[in-house]
Amino acid sequence: MATMNAAERRAQAKAEYNAFLAECPSRQLLDRISDKWVVLILCALGGDGPARPGESEADAPKAMRYSEISRVLAGASQKMLTQTLRSLERDGLLTRTVTPTVPVTVAYELTDLGLSLHHMTRGIRSWAQTHMDRVLTHREEYDSRAS
Template sequence: MPTTTAAQRRAQAKLEYDAFLASCPSRRLLDRISDKWVTLVLAALGSDCPHRPGVDSAAEPRSMRYSELSRRLAGVSQKMLTQTLRSLERDGLITRTVTPTVPVTVTYELTDLGLSLHHLMRGIKDWAEAHMDEVLAHREEYDARSA
């Protein structure tokens, strides 16, 4: 039996990834990126506030400080935001940069990998906002039939 290199094993595994299979490791990644806070952090990172007049909501991503992200994501706890940012950094979707100032400045920025996912998450967020009235109407109609 011939031996294979780590690169060859990774290439073979990549061919075998199928999220429909229970044992596929891509399922764990889908679990991670489908989390509400991950979706909102990735959508928010670098995008300007869409509710300010004259500001393009689809602006190109930029780095953000922790406090800026915390303000932007209404309702997120400090613990949850910290855990979310750490998991995104671990997965290579964001980078954390510490600047030795007084006080220390910490910024978060999307990596190229994170940027490729940012566009998808931003689209999901925009879709949810654009279609919320329709979804609510369907829920009311369904609930009225089911009562």
């Protein structure tokens, strides 16, 4: 196998989207979608968040206003939420719809691409919630051995 220079490795990484290669642009996407706020926003817009009056817990994906998302994502700063929503819109995972009312109404909704990712993040969120007690137990055992 011939050795490649850096430019050739970058070209190969881009052509094949192999995240194990340092130059692969898919690493940036993995970095983005592994963010906790991204996972939680996708889950909220996918219908996994707290139910609104008259809705079941796991209704279909829905459009949500910024303030609704902010309430669901307790602890997210305004700056972090805004930056995350913009990055998800830029990546084509959600749409931002502005309705000219007084005051202006802005709603966010998953695109088909975002919905396909939501199905994955739903499983990750569910796994984390289901296994948290076991993880905490393991952490306590590890910490007691380490000290």
